[in-house]
Amino acid sequence: MKRDPDHPIIDDPWTYDILGFNYQVDKEDPGKSFIDLTLEKEGVVRRLRFHGPTNLEIEAGFPIPTRGMAILDVRARQLEGIGVEVSDFENSTGSVTFLARAVVDLDTQE
Template sequence: MDEPKLHPILNRPNEYAISDFRYHVDREQPSESFIEMTLQKNMDSVTLRFWQPANLKIEEGFPRPTRGMVFYDRSADGLENTKIEVADFESSWGAITFCARGVEIVIAQS
């Protein structure tokens, strides 16, 4: 089986630490639910918004170390609401995993 393609939204997300994690649930319009995650690396910071997240798993130890975080591009898989997968390639403790309909950069600071 081929390795999934990396999503281009952020280069090497495994080098970032999670500094903020929010899950907004919109009960009236579930497609407007999102996860916002702020990631920091040295003086750089980026906030990503993942639309319509599904299958969220947060392992014991979160948010540390999460050093195996990777974003896979799932748009070619043909699933309607799964275009990005947040995974952990190291299977380290504290991993966070989920799929989402899409992702965008909300704030990027250097």
């Protein structure tokens, strides 16, 4: 099976610390729900918004970084409403994983 490519939104996400995690639920239209993830590395802060998150799992130990966070472009899987996967390739505690429709950089709106 071919590996999903890294999403181009951020290089090497496993090198960042998680500063903030906010899940906003839209009860009327769950497709409008989002997760804001704030990451920091060497004084550089990145704010990412994941639209339409599903299957959220947060392990005990979060937010201590596992140094295994990956943000993958999974559009080739052709799953309805799913284009991004946040996963963890380390076998340790504290990971956060979920699927989302899309991701944008809140500082550049890419």
